[in-house]
Amino acid sequence: MRKSIGMTVLAFATCIPIGVATGTAARTKGAAAQAAQTERQAVGKAFIPSDLDAQAALRQQDMTWYRGTEIGPDPDADGLKLELHTRIGQIFALHDPPSSPARLAHFAWLDRPDVKINGWYGTIKAVVQDGDHMLVRVQILPHLASESGAITSTTASYLETYAVSDDGVQFLGGEAPKTGPNFLMTD
Amino acid sequence: MLTVPAVAILTAVPGKGSAASLTSISYTPNPIILGGGCSYTANDDGTWPVSTYKWEYRCTSGGTSAWVATSATGKTYFTYEPVPGNYEVRCTATFAQVGYNPPPGPSTVSVNVTIAPANTDHVVSGLNSPAGVGAGMVMPARQLILFEIMVGGTPVGPYVSGTLQERIRRPGLGFDSGWNNGNQDLYMSNGKVYDYKTVTLQPPSTMADYNAMPDGSTFDDFYQQFRIVTVDSCGNQTIMYLTEHHFTKIKSGSGQWSLVE
Numbered sequence: 432m433r434k435s436i437g438m439t440v441l442a443f444a445t446c447i448p449i450g451v452a453t454g455t456a457a458r459t460k461g462a463a464a465q466a467a468q469t470e471r472q473a474v475g476k477a478f479i480p481s482d483l484d485a486q487a488a489l490r491q492q493d494m495t496w497y498r499g500t501e502i503g504p505d506p507d508a509d510g511l512k513l514e515l516h517t518r519i520g521q522i523f524a525l526h527d528p529p530s531s532p533a534r535l536a537h538f539a540w541l542d543r544p545d546v547k548i549n550g551w552y553g554t555i556k557a558v559v560q561d562g563d564h565m566l567v568r569v570q571i572l573p574h575l576a577s578e579s580g581a582i583t584s585t586t587a588s589y590l591e592t593y594a595v596s597d598d599g600v601q602f603l604g605g606e607a608p609k610t611g612p613n614f615l616m617t618d
Numbered sequence: 619m620l621t622v623p624a625v626a627i628l629t630a631v632p633g634k635g636s637a638a639s640l641t642s643i644s645y646t647p648n649p650i651i652l653g654g655g656c657s658y659t660a661n662d663d664g665t666w667p668v669s670t671y672k673w674e675y676r677c678t679s680g681g682t683s684a685w686v687a688t689s690a691t692g693k694t695y696f697t698y699e700p701v702p703g704n705y706e707v708r709c710t711a712t713f714a715q716v717g718y719n720p721p722p723g724p725s726t727v728s729v730n731v732t733i734a735p736a737n738t739d740h741v742v743s744g745l746n747s748p749a750g751v752g753a754g755m756v757m758p759a760r761q762l763i764l765f766e767i768m769v770g771g772t773p774v775g776p777y778v779s780g781t782l783q784e785r786i787r788r789p790g791l792g793f794d795s796g797w798n799n800g801n802q803d804l805y806m807s808n809g810k811v812y813d814y815k816t817v818t819l820q821p822p823s824t825m826a827d828y829n830a831m832p833d834g835s836t837f838d839d840f841y842q843q844f845r846i847v848t849v850d851s852c853g854n855q856t857i858m859y860l861t862e863h864h865f866t867k868i869k870s871g872s873g874q875w876s877l878v879e
Binding site: 501502503506540552553554570572579580581582584585586587588611612613614615616617618 | 751784786788789790791792795799803814815816817819820821823827828831837838840
């Protein structure tokens, strides 16, 4: 029987191990950072601690805090397609599939003292029904955190294909897109 | 024998029991510009010489804070207005004794003013200016993009108070940085935003690969917006959202890129 992607996702969530990407997923928190983070969560992202040590601690925390995998819908999706893509994105966030060795190798050049990968994001490029699951092609990019606190990002991406169902997300394969030069940018 | 003080003879002295009062506070510029200076002047009815002035202000945005005394003691009070909001400024004058005539009681007058928040910005310099691309051991050049912060079409003054934050979006890639605090490459000074950008080639791409791209090629397409977070003396947090710019980065020559709006 074909399974639909639905509410049963939540029931299976605890059975699926949550992946940890790139080895940068240390969740260590200093006391100052923890206190500042608690306050930041209470008042929103506009919060800036007055204490310089707490500011530094928050920056350090952003460097090491793993953000998970955030997969969004195709920017042009609407209607039922948007609904499906959104639901697939929720499944990715829930199961957070481990990064493939090929993806990590593709982005290994970003393993620098001043820049860390602290999560992944991307967009759904295609969805094809295949038996009791869906084949989902995703363009993945790394979330980057920089020592300086500047917004740091890359145009480099990696194309991956997953089998997605209520039971979880299974990595099938990946490849580097054939594009021109890619860039690391601070803005 | 009773002697009459000379001053009473030489000057026109108000009769005993005359009233004397401050009549208004005028200020310039009007409207007051965020971050700029403002002079408040107490006007009186001229019936009695003023002895002292005391200037105070309070925040009236969504509540009323306690009066805050200033150090001003003259007819004019000058201050900078670093935070947007509604304020009440008041002046209390005491009057001098003239001859044997006791002075009238103190007089107080106040004025309500509004300091509008910053709401736009525009690029002053840095657009269409070539900067070097980093590659391998070649460090990228920092490209300064200078923005002027404005209230409507008027530049703000130099003393805007608040925390600058920045957001970058690349809808095509699903990227949204959220709001990030300023840092050594992004800061506000003298009513302007200094934003330093860098571009570095990803290995194994080389400068030869970059230079193989046609001049004018777009390699980044993004939206950038600033906001300034302030807290007034009533404790209200005000977030001033500025212009969202749509920028592209293009190859502008051999080993060079430029920012285009």
